[in-house]
Amino acid sequence: MHIIVCVKQVQDWDIPPSSFKIDEATKVVTPPAGVAPVPSQFDTIGVEAAMRLKDNDPDAKVTIMSMGPEGARDVIKHSLAMGADEGLLLTDPLFEDLDWYQVALVLSAAVKKAEDANLVICGRQAVDWDMGVSGSGIAELLDWPALTICKDVQVSDGTLSVERVLMDGYETVEAALPAVVTVSNELGEPRYPKLQQIMQAAKKQVTVWSAADLGLDASQLGADARKLTLERLYVPVSDVECLIMEGDTPEEKAQNLAKALAEAKLI
Ligand SMILES: Cc1cc2nc3c(=O)[nH]c(=O)nc-3n(C[C@H](O)[C@H](O)[C@H](O)COP(=O)(O)OP(=O)(O)OC[C@H]3O[C@@H](n4cnc5c(N)ncnc54)[C@H](O)[C@@H]3O)c2cc1C
Numbered sequence: 622m623h624i625i626v627c628v629k630q631v632q633d634w635d636i637p638p639s640s641f642k643i644d645e646a647t648k649v650v651t652p653p654a655g656v657a658p659v660p661s662q663f664d665t666i667g668v669e670a671a672m673r674l675k676d677n678d679p680d681a682k683v684t685i686m687s688m689g690p691e692g693a694r695d696v697i698k699h700s701l702a703m704g705a706d707e708g709l710l711l712t713d714p715l716f717e718d719l720d721w722y723q724v725a726l727v728l729s730a731a732v733k734k735a736e737d738a739n740l741v742i743c744g745r746q747a748v749d750w751d752m753g754v755s756g757s758g759i760a761e762l763l764d765w766p767a768l769t770i771c772k773d774v775q776v777s778d779g780t781l782s783v784e785r786v787l788m789d790g791y792e793t794v795e796a797a798l799p800a801v802v803t804v805s806n807e808l809g810e811p812r813y814p815k816l817q818q819i820m821q822a823a824k825k826q827v828t829v830w831s832a833a834d835l836g837l838d839a840s841q842l843g844a845d846a847r848k849l850t851l852e853r854l855y856v857p858v859s860d861v862e863c864l865i866m867e868g869d870t871p872e873e874k875a876q877n878l879a880k881a882l883a884e885a886k887l888i
Pocket residue numbers: 626627628629630648649650661663664667686687688689718719720721722724728742743744745746747748749750751752753754755756847849850851852
């Protein structure tokens with residue numbers, strides 16, 4: 622089994638939203654300077670899912686794939702320290718500012734080029750743009766089944782069995798490999814790399830592929846080839862008012878709350 626885990630490099634989600642600058646005219650978001658990017662939260666959980674499969678099948682190969690700038694090497698290294706075997710960095714000026722379809726096109730082209738890959742694991746969504754489409758897009762372009770938002774991933778005799786998280790419970794779904802799985806936080810905490818693993822990760826191979834290596838060019842990756850256009854980028858203005866109910870006792874506070882709701886004609 623060859624598992625490819627898609628790991629996106631994103632801005633640290635601990636950065637307060639107010640620190641980002643949004644240029645509405647150019648539709649560009651600028652994060653605060655000097656904060657190191659991190660792997661997207663759900664993608665590290667994807668690495669954990671792959672490592673649990675490798676724990677049960679030590680012959681399984683786990684490749685960490687990231688599309689982004691040269692700096693995305695750092696998120697690959699972090700995942701390699703969790704025990705993955707190899708890294709794959711997809712980097713090219715043509716890979717900047719892609720839409721969801723083009724992201725899936727690049728990632729699926731790399732899976733095809735890897736030839737022997739038979740399981741792709743993605744996060745349920747990237748924690749920056751939160752679109753949650755890339756995993757299903759990769760599956761569509763590869764013509765593989767997509768099993769989304771999973772909390773448990775098992776493989777036995779070439780059959781994939783997952784537990785999907787639903788609004789009101791869970792469902793178990795099976796599919797034959799090859800397939801694409803997206804994972805959710807219910808899968809559990811990702812393992813923490815030990816110091817020795819971090820040192821070993823530095824020696825693991827990271828292959829670099831460009832657009833040309835994947836047989837892609839500007840006719841597929843340029844602005845004219847986008848399927849979905851970003852119309853507007855802005856900070857929503859919040860007109861929410863917070864009212865603290867006064868009162869010496871819970872009963873008095875409740876009475877004041879009921880009075881305020883009645884005055885607002887809500888009850
Ligand atoms: C300046 C700018 C302009 C944009 N304009 C548009 C636009 O016009 N139209 C539009 O649709 N989108 C636009 N986007 C959004 C951007 O293209 C999204 O990244 C894309 O739509 C995929 O959504 P997502 O990043 O939320 O990933 P999701 O679909 O939420 O990601 C799901 C999973 O896919 C994998 N994945 C995603 N990206 C990568 C990656 N780079 N490397 C490895 N794995 C990955 C990860 O496993 C991730 O957990 C723009 C972004 C920027 C910065």
